[in-house]
Amino acid sequence: MPDSAAKAAYADVADRLERATALPRTAFADPAVFAAEVEQVLKAGWLPVARESALAQPGDYRAVDLLDTPLVATRDADGQLHVLSRVCRHRGMPVVEGEGNAKALTCPYHLWRYGLDGRLAAAPGMEQSTLFDREQCRLPAVRTDRWGGWLFANLDGTAAPLAPQLTALEARLADVDPASLVTADIIDLDSPWNWKLMVENFLESYHHIGPHAASLQQTNPGLGTWVRDTGALSTVLENPPVDGDHPPFVVAAIFPLTLMFFTEGPARLGVWYELDRITHQAFRLRIHLLADPQIAAVPEFVAEYRAQVLAVHNEDIPACEGVQQGVLSPLYTPGPLSHLEAALWRFHRYLQARM
Numbered sequence: 001m002p003d004s005a006a007k008a009a010y011a012d013v014a015d016r017l018e019r020a021t022a023l024p025r026t027a028f029a030d031p032a033v034f035a036a037e038v039e040q041v042l043k044a045g046w047l048p049v050a051r052e053s054a055l056a057q058p059g060d061y062r063a064v065d066l067l068d069t070p071l072v073a074t075r076d077a078d079g080q081l082h083v084l085s086r087v088c089r090h091r092g093m094p095v096v097e098g099e100g101n102a103k104a105l106t107c108p109y110h111l112w113r114y115g116l117d118g119r120l121a122a123a124p125g126m127e128q129s130t131l132f133d134r135e136q137c138r139l140p141a142v143r144t145d146r147w148g149g150w151l152f153a154n155l156d157g158t159a160a161p162l163a164p165q166l167t168a169l170e171a172r173l174a175d176v177d178p179a180s181l182v183t184a185d186i187i188d189l190d191s192p193w194n195w196k197l198m199v200e201n202f203l204e205s206y207h208h209i210g211p212h213a214a215s216l217q218q219t220n221p222g223l224g225t226w227v228r229d230t231g232a233l234s235t236v237l238e239n240p241p242v243d244g245d246h247p248p249f250v251v252a253a254i255f256p257l258t259l260m261f262f263t264e265g266p267a268r269l270g271v272w273y274e275l276d277r278i279t280h281q282a283f284r285l286r287i288h289l290l291a292d293p294q295i296a297a298v299p300e301f302v303a304e305y306r307a308q309v310l311a312v313h314n315e316d317i318p319a320c321e322g323v324q325q326g327v328l329s330p331l332y333t334p335g336p337l338s339h340l341e342a343a344l345w346r347f348h349r350y351l352q353a354r355m
Contacts, residue, residue: 003355006036010352013345020345022334028194028327034280038067041354043155045256046162048274049073049083049144050151051288053182054099059116062099065277066155071142072096072105073151076116081146083153084118084139095139105139114139149179150258150272162254168230169252176250176262181270184296185306187287189313193324195257195278196351198285201320202259202273203251203343205239211315219246227342232350235343253343255350268292271309281324287313 009027014020026033050062050073061074063086072086072095086105088095093109096102104121105114113122118139126132143154145162148170152162163170191198201207208222216222220239228236230252237251247265254260259273270290277284287309295301326332337345 003036003040005030005032006040006355009033010348010355013348013352017337017339017342017345020337020341020348022337022344023196023327023348024334025327025329025332027196028324031280034194036355037351039156041256041351042067042278044158044354046145046152046154046159046254046258047256048150048254048258048272049153051183051272051290052081052146052149052151052179055081055151057101059101059103060099061096061102061105061116063094063097066153067278069142069155070094071153073153074105074116077103080117081144081151082117083142083144083151085142086139088112089120089137089139090123112137147254148173148260149181152258165231165233166254169234169236169254172228172230172236173250173252173262176264176268176270178260178262178270178290180292181268181290182293182296183272183288184291184302185289187289187306187310187313189285189287190282191275191285191320192282193320194281194327195275195283196347197320197323197327198273198275198283199253199257199259199347200344201316201323202261203235203237203253203347204341205237205251206338206340207319211319212312215312215315218242220249222340225340227346232353235346237343251343253347255347256354262290267295269295269305 047066049064054062055075058075058077058079061072063072070086072084074082086094086096088107090110090112093107095105095107111124115121118141120134120137143157145152147162147166205222205225208217220241225237225239228238230236234254239249241248247263249263252260257275262270272288274286275283276286289305
């Protein structure tokens with residue numbers, strides 16, 4: 001049974017950091033565990049859908065695929081944000097792809113047209129159907145919440161309100177003010193490894209001493225990092241600089257899937273790692289480069305920032321690919337976690353609780 005496999009995979013997550021280990025092979029290799037994670041972790045949690053700045057104007061939309069659910073985030077003519085199914089209520093054709101601005105969402109198959117709030121506005125040739133009811137043929141809406149400039153969706157509709165659970169995280173990031181940052185550019189990458197490996201790699205800077213020895217280790221040494229407790233739903237990893245000539249940066253996560261990074265120098269910069277089209281052993285990674293609007297408007301700066309972020313992620317790719325190969329080995333046995341990996345333990349505790 002999927003539930004029993006998932007419970008077994010997380011049964012040995014320790015209640016104290018000093019007794020914590022990495023996750024077992026089944027957490028990465030067993031499709032039944034992933035199936036349970038989809039239902040009990042991902043669909044039950046708050047998943048980021050879009051930056052509000054990407055939906056700034058009435059008519060703006062952004063299509064996304066969360067797990068097996070094609071969605072579209074919209075801002076309607078009244079300025080209200082929505083997350084809707086983008087599957088036509090007629091025969092199942094997606095009504096929109098990509099992102100842009102439109103007055104309506106029109107299915108390309110039979111031209112059923114929907115408002116940006118999901119209401120059906122037109123359906124040619126349906127006059128003789130005794131079953132057709134325009135009011136009953138709207139695009140289904142998904143429950144939403146907003147925080148820090150992100151629009152979130154909860155697919156199963158059961159999650160507790162988001163903001164009250166993030167007061168400590170909001171206080172820590174007050175000076176960064178992530179809601180005021182805009183997306184300057186997006187880097188798209190195929191990522192052939194389990195989604196949890198991306199979260200784990202993102203949440204520890206211990207590996208600065210390895211893959212980033214010539215880059216981040218020189219400015220923000222891995223052995224000097226530490227984790228701040230911000231509650232059960234989030235975590236913060238502090239990255240102090242080696243000296244006063246370099247800025248600190250902060251890594252943060254809202255479980256299960258919102259991964260953020262912010263510099264704390266004169267230039268306010270950040271990244272959002274968006275995990276899209278997640279399957280058992282792969283996902284599409286979209287790295288959103290976040291910046292103050294004035295900085296985002298300077299093409300030369302954005303190009304330089306893109307190159308820097310991509311260079312660091314390119315150092316991470318062999319590590320993630322290597323760990324993916326290693327955790328699938330029948331001979332893999334999880335080892336003890338370092339105190340520098342406290343954020344991983346907090347993530348594992350979250351998963352255990354959800355299971």
